[in-house]
Amino acid sequence: MDAVIVAAGKGTRMRPLTDTRPKPLLPVGTTTLLERAMAQCAPHVERYVLVVGYRGEQIRETVGDEFDGKPVAYVEQRERKGTAHAVGQAADVVDDRFLVLNGDLVLDDALFEALAATDGHALTVTTVPNPSQYGVVDVDASASGDGAHADLEVTGIVEKPEDPPSDLGNVGVYAFEPSVFDAIDRTSLSPRGEYEITDSIDLLLEDDEAIAAVEYDGTWLDVGRPWELLDANESVLGQLDSADAALDGTVEEGATLHGPVVVEDGARVRSGAYVEGPVVIRSGADVGPNAYVRGASVIGPDVRIGNGVEVKNSVLLEDAHAAHLSYVGDSVLGAHSNFGAGTVVANLRHDDANVRMRVKGEAVDTGRRKLGVVLGDEVKTGIDTSLNAGVVLGTGAATEPGETVTRDRGRE
Known part of the structure; x- marks a missing residue:
């Protein structure tokens, strides 16, 4: 299994800290956001594929061609056209099941363990108190298992719905089979002018491909603005x-x-x-x-x-x-x-x-x-x-x- 980590964006909301460096190289604890995420993937993957763009040479110099004894490959997203477009840059180098995450997230180890343990396509969900402010995952839990959210199968994703179909927010960390690249190729521009990975997931569902929803109740920090770097360090150092x-x-x-x-x-x-x-x-x-x-x-x-x-x-x-x-x-x-x-x-x-x-x-x-x-x-x-x-x-x-x-x- 590979880990495809997206680290290409300019991080404009994090300015001025990103004027001179890519956001994933900002410090958290004893390392960087990106390297922490890579270390968490390490027990579950054989290779890293880093999607770089803005100041990508700094990421190459920092990480190098090997991390934790495992090879690192690089692909470049020359134009930032959305999450599906970013993942699609790895199509020529990935040929087996792979993890997908952004390089600016702070998460717990348990998420990667649970996601890697699944088969086929999977995405991570967490219960949110105000689902109308998130991408909400609609699920079918009727097949088997106990409890309200047992053995969840994804039936759709709705972005910030007025009438949410569930209380499960999309964490934005995935496991995909290579067939997702075909769905990405067929993904149309969204109303905001980007190719969205959630639209690609909808196409997988239309193709009757099963997608599991993996529940997660741990730390979930999207480090996008300067004070959120403080939040991230408070969380990591607090452990x-x-x-x-x-x-x-x-x-x-x-x-x-x-x-x-x-x-x-x-x-x-x-x-x-x-x-x-x-x-x-x-x-x-x-x-x-x-x-x-x-x-x-x-x-x-x-x-x-x-x-x-x-x-x-x-x-x-x-x-x-x-x-x-x-x-x-x-x-x-x-x-x-x-x-x-x-x-x-x-x-x-x-x-x-x-x-x-x-x-x-x-x-x-x-x-x-x-x-x-x-x-x-x-x-x-x-x-x-x-x-x-x-x-x-x-x-x-x-x-x-x-x-x-x-x-x-x-x-x-």
Whole structure:
């Protein structure tokens, strides 16, 4: 069995973090979204087929030609024309049953185990509280089994129906036989101008091909917007416990570590630093002296967290610097960004409402009561800068010393 993983999109809703990298290479825990998904597929597949497009060369350089001892093949989606079009790019290299998933999902191992254990075509479903907001799977459970959802067979998929036929949402992870490629070839453009894999599934049903619905009740995160990267890391790091702690780097005398903390080889935690897990400190990172790191935080490779700096529930990409007297809360700092001394992030509104953040020009309720800022790569702040909750600074943006920033800057 192959795993076909779609990692071709531009990730425009995730900007500015995707200005310089494909979204599947964003960090989650000790790895990337894509590599985590590949590792979860590893027990069930013999090969990976990665569908690349936007900045695909970075994915090739990161993953290489082999992963977990298994070969990696690449196919290119030159134009992004939808999910069916993406899967269809693998038609010339896949000739047996295969898994399909996107490279930006956070899921539990159990999903892949259950899906791989089925035969023939299968898709994954989960019970959703508001099915009219999802692609809803209509099923027939009458053939055999016990319980309301036993031995489900798919009879159709309806996108965001006013009158949902069930409470089962389509998770968007599949197993297909090669006959799906014929259905993809016959798939027409949808009203939104894309070739949809759900339309291909409808064609399989019209051809009387059986499609199983595999139930799943675990983690399901689609990491599409900047704050959802925080959600993903909270979920993944939240599964760590003290037994997962790994202190392979240098932890100086006088540093205090509590709970699950990973200090990778080549990282340093200096005296006076206080780290409360779950926290991952990647190779080359330097924390302290007298710094405080807590919450579900990822301190990326070669990151500098210096004296009098507090980092809480945040993700700092490679070579980000907050070296002096700063607060970073519920935030994402892009690669090679730099906080001038005394830069402080606000992560809570005075009216206690959810923080809103602009995505593609629209202010969106993030659903998060606490959310700080998102910085693109190469952002520089002047000393004593104050950044308001929900602010986004685009790639290469800068602030003046003593400035209070309440609106986005440096974004199209």
